[in-house]
Amino acid sequence: MTFSHVSVLLKETLEVLNVKPGGVYFDGTLGGGGHSAEIAARLEGKGLLLASDLDPAALKAAGERLAAYPVEKRFFRSNFKNFSALIAEAGVEKVNGVLLDLGVSSHQLDEKSRGFSYQADAPLDMRMSDEGMTAADVVNTYDEADLRRILFEYGEENNSRAIARKIVEQRNVKPFETTLELVDTIKAAFGGRYTDKNPARRTFQALRIEVNGELAGLSDALRDMADALAPGGVLAVITFHSLEDRLVKQTFKGMIDGCTCPKDFPVCTCGFEQKVDLAFRKPVVAGKEELENNPRARSAKLRAIIKR
């Protein structure tokens, strides 16, 4: 299967990153290398491109694509949350730009065997990497209260209680192995009363977030990245669901109005120092043309900060 992924908010991201030849850039979510290829082209043979991904297939495909660009590169099969260690390994202290294009690639969604889709029958996997706990492990081993919490928090699923109960009931008959077994159980928990096209969407989102630890440690990683920016450097983040976007928004907000002094203090005494500015007041979303060509862009939001 060829690696297919259309980069989201490509023009807008490149605009805010404002890549300078000779600079150091870190793409934490390499994927198909679409954003990285544009960064590499703008480096004009000078500077350094560092990139990480959890998915060996992404690293292979992007590595081949980026070979055409004559600029120094280092790829890491790693979680971008290891950012500080990765740049240290590359002998770098400051970076001029960081990009996170969060979530899964179209390739991962399309590759049936990975089990991300609630529309195709496949093993219940959902891992971005080929290591660690699968979605089947979660639904077959977590206790009912934990399942309910995950579905509610990560899926914003109002019917989390009934779904968690049904999952436990069903796994006692036979442990879950496939995506469609889980979809049937979710539908049964709704008793046929749902208005969405597929009531499994929120549960699948929740399981994907849990399996890949998508939200845990994201704020800390953003702070590490902001700390490592050189003056004028940019941290750009593209999110695809409200939980992730809220987390990015709040983390950036904390970097900007983190002063904890009482409002009536004439001067700041808490020691907070604002080191970054927001690149845009509101998140950037896809324009009409992109939305027509790439439905995946519908939920995308780009936020960015610039180092003072």
Ligand SMILES: C[S@@+](CC[C@H](N)C(=O)[O-])C[C@H]1O[C@@H](n2cnc3c(N)ncnc32)[C@H](O)[C@@H]1O
């Ligand atoms: C939306 S795709 C990126 C697409 C890429 N920007 C492009 O234009 O081709 C997200 C990629 O990030 C990877 N990923 C998601 N979370 C990650 C994490 N915490 N650490 C490293 N890679 C991650 C996924 O495996 C996937 O390949």
